Amino acid sequence: MLNYLKYILSFYKGILNSFLSNNVKISSPALNPIVSNPTNNKSEKLSEHFSFEELTITEEKDLIEENRKEAENFKDSLTKVAKELLEPIRIGLNLPVRITSGYRGKTLNERVGGSLTSQHCKGEAADFEVQGYDTREKRIEVIKWIVKQGFSFGQLLLERNIIHISLGTKKEIAEYTVDTKKKIPLQLS
Numbered sequence: 598m599l600n601y602l603k604y605i606l607s608f609y610k611g612i613l614n615s616f617l618s619n620n621v622k623i624s625s626p627a628l629n630p631i632v633s634n635p636t637n638n639k640s641e642k643l644s645e646h647f648s649f650e651e652l653t654i655t656e657e658k659d660l661i662e663e664n665r666k667e668a669e670n671f672k673d674s675l676t677k678v679a680k681e682l683l684e685p686i687r688i689g690l691n692l693p694v695r696i697t698s699g700y701r702g703k704t705l706n707e708r709v710g711g712s713l714t715s716q717h718c719k720g721e722a723a724d725f726e727v728q729g730y731d732t733r734e735k736r737i738e739v740i741k742w743i744v745k746q747g748f749s750f751g752q753l754l755l756e757r758n759i760i761h762i763s764l765g766t767k768k769e770i771a772e773y774t775v776d777t778k779k780k781i782p783l784q785l786s
């Protein structure tokens with residue numbers, strides 16, 4: 598059996614080498630035809646598609662380094678967010694998911710006007726957008742789809758430009774306005 602496998606392997610190696618020696622470019626079809634999240638080689642993966650860098654990102658450039666340093670203490674929960682919440686969305690929809698905010702230390706959270714009890718500060722939440730789903734109606738479609746999947750989450754919030762999802766089991770679904778810090782239950786039917 599082993600010899601047979603070795604034979605098959607050498608057979609294919611032979612074909613491959615003859616292709617290469619003829620300068621024939623072999624392009625293997627991508628496993629996932631749609632581009633995954635942009636991550637550079639230095640980034641540390643928390644799950645198949647999401648990196649530590651993505652889950653510690655902020656537009657407040659002067660705070661990004663400090664934020665990432667603090668986030669080291671919350672890697673376990675960030676990994677859970679990536680694996681249990683973001684991956685099922687990324688894989689299920691088969692579309693790139695861009696994280697706009699994951700872990701937020703106290704300083705960053707204050708700067709962006711986050712709630713004092715925000716799960717972002719414990720590395721338990723992420724704000725994201727799905728490629729192509731960039732209107733309110735489209736975001737509601739994503740929320741409905743997530744609810745239909747039946748996996749556990751704490752909060753699923755529709756915000757102005759993003760969707761917020763967090764770890765937990767209470768499955769609170771609402772529309773949240775950052776300016777007023779008000780949550781209104783979201784009717785999905």
Ligand SMILES: [Zn+2]
Nearest residue numbers: 722723724761
């Ligand atoms: Zn959020």
